[in-house]
Amino acid sequence: MDTTAIPHRPGRLPVLGDLIGTNVRTPLQSTMRAGAGLGPIFTRKFFGLEIVFACGIDLVTELNDESRFGKHVGLGVERLRGVAGDGLFTAHTREPNWRLAHDILQPAFSAEAMRRYHSTMLEVAHELTAAWDRATGPVDVAADMTRLTLETIGLAGFGYRFGSFERAEPHPFVTAMIRALRFAQLDNVKLPFVRRALAGSSAQNQADIATMTDLVDEVIEARRREGGEARDLLGLMLAEGHPRTGEHLDPVNIRNQAITFVVAGHETTSGALSFALYYLTRHPELLEKARAEVDAVWGDREPAFGDVAKLRYVRRVLDEAMRLWPTAPGYSREAREDLVLGGKYPMRKGDSIIVPLPMLHRDPAVWGPDPEKFDPDRFEPAAVRKRPAQAYKPFGTGERACIGRQFALHEAVLALGIMLQRYDFEADPAYELKIVESLTLKPSGFTLRPRIRERAAELTSAGR
Template identity: 55%
Template sequence: MRNDWSGQTFPHPPGRLRFVGDVRSVDPSRPLMSMLQHARTLGEIFEFQVFDQKFVFVAGARLGAELCDESRFGKDLPPALTSLREFAGDGLFTAFTEERNWGLAHDLLRPAFTRPAMQSYHPIMVETLDELFAYWDHQEGPVDVSRDMTKLTMETLSRAAFSKDFGSFTSTEVHPFVPAMISALRTAQRLATLDTAPGGALIKRRLRRRNAPHQAYVDDLIDGVVAERRAGPASDHDLLGIMLQTPHPETGERLDDLNIRFQILTFLVAGHETTSGALSFALYYLARHPEILARAQAETDEILGPDPDAVPEFEQVAKFRYLRRVLDEALRLWPTAPAFGRGPREEVTLSSGHTMRPGDWAIVMLPAMHRDPEVWGEDAEEFDPDRFLPERSRARPAHTYKPFGTGERACIGRQFALHESILVLARLLHRYDLSGDPGYVLDVSERLTIMPEGFELTLTPRTPAALTGGPAEDDQEPSEVPPSESTCQAGLNAISQTCPSGSDT
């Protein structure tokens, strides 16, 4: 895990100290933002040393695209992801590719994201969103966007994954599973920061002991649901049912109950935060750009008509082409799973001139790669949904837009996330006018993933325009999002958060 790159060196932040390395060069509460700042001066590939652990970051689009070549590279697990195995075991995003359960779960869960399965999730998404709207309609003053989007996506996923209602909008009490899950997850992330620190082993024992009741509660609740479902009538109406009832089509193998728990945790944790962050960033930019908001609302009016409570049919969600471009552009600037690790299948020489051998790994920093002016132009920092017009997407080099990761470890749930996100944006913009605090400065919170912090919106009921003539952009191709790696890779926080959380399954 020392990632020594055969002694090769890279640019690094100034002020490196003999024993602790570059620790002083990063804000432990905002490691990603620190790394993005360093990327502006250190170039397309650089390193960060924490005690005797080397982290190599790739920030340039050209080199990042090279690492996405599946014939030469695959997913690698940096220390923070390895530590998260204490929480999520060999679930999809923390499993090693060669592990039996990764291939088995990947094959078994593919049917959970086919078109018929997505059609079955659509009513769950609609019902949960109705609860959010009812909750908002009884609130006074601005709403906390990231908080409420997180409740929404957590509730939607828990119902779709294992038919569990946590009462996020219908109960005045927080379900104890939620804080227990957060505590267990944060502990797993903190463990990664201690692998190379003096006295780290002692601190890790204390953290595990303190977290044990939280971890036990999370494990017991899910194990209880699994046991109850095994004892009941067979059903494949949700992800849990598919995992319980579906054998591998070729081998007949099934997942054991422990791995089923890990898969449920994977979907709950990785899936809800990435989607809530994507929605929150999209709403931030819509509120900051009235002309883009007006164009998006015009699209919802053309498709949904004059009723502010209109609900898109499943087939209609794909018609919101401009909203999709808004979401794509928000994910370009702030991919909510902002990094992934890559390692070579055999010894290779990179275009940067560096030699990379099996056992070496690099972390692709997506917010930097997605801002590279060589690919995105001198206005790469600006928010412009029309970057994702079909002709402009086709003109860009391959593998330079990766909000969902890359390769065979692509995020298996990306279609779920995209469908939910567009459905939420369409109904929200059709129903409300948005206004934000003009004095708010975007503050990016770095948790398992990234999302705006302290971002509030005032929502005013609106009367949609009575437009006719059909969807304005119905004849255009949908925005291109290549298969990728990202609902899922987590962690890389605190000092190992200098490897911001990633995105592979």
């Protein structure tokens, strides 16, 4: 792509490019700092590799036009193919298994399927509250949200228990996954000693991938032995053919899809819940507003499936948390043909541009003069209708947008509602938000002390 008309940060050096001042542990946050003040499009360059970023609403609206652009699998996502192969997230759209798996798995996210998953989501949420009821000190929020969402996708999607709340340390799958994601993130680093220090060796990465694939293979083999007519994700992949052609997924792709859903199905939702709790506990008036809605809509009873969608303010809290820190923080688009972006930037077929979502979600042209302010009322229906359609994209865009969006949102609203229904929270006033990156985003070192609310304690003692 011809980048001569695209700005970049001052001080670019020969060979190193924009490396000085870049933190390889936090490439997204480094990009946000580097791009501040440069406008709706800018570049960064490292050892001859120049990357184009677009964060202005007008350019992103063009990039999201499916007739002109499609998903680009590159950089970190391309490296993830070593973990998830041609799974739904990492597959090239041209690969036949993408369309095949997408069409086979769509019924797993229908309204009927969501109703089936609800009881499992409740069951796992009660495992969380049981753990928090026993807690005698602060809890690590991101770690417990990871336990919650890992158990949920394991049970709802595959009938498998990771036993996360029975372990003091993360499940080995999670430990291996975190290292593998970090290795993929840092695979572009041209200094091998830096990459090894931060992400481990290639041998360690292969061992981590083996840990993940071995577990998934065990789960798949157990289901094959059991048989049955389960309509969860794994059941559909094993038993269903394409609705039009009857073609089935091959065993390797089933493994790839299973890894994709376990990783993507819990990493992003756990981050969204963690950020929502962070912002609510920093804004007590908003926390009380959210809790008042839960008390008014659910009262003291266990929520039924239809009760979750009634928590409209709680949903807005999550939407606003994902605006500021979308846990899948960007996507890349490639030109389907030679074209000119924004009437100014020539692109050849196959040229790609990254959309850094935290920057798009802070575009003052859309979000006003104070885009850093946490304000769930940005997602009131009237405000949403006034915004450009492409201004908010936490689940990606177009035909490659997240297939599990409704699953994630139902799980997150249900879990946050249950936490608000049961607990008051004591936060550490000295904590300052620190974000850890491993292709997804989470707050690091964020703890809360959950205290059972008086009304909840009374219900517990009465034998609820």
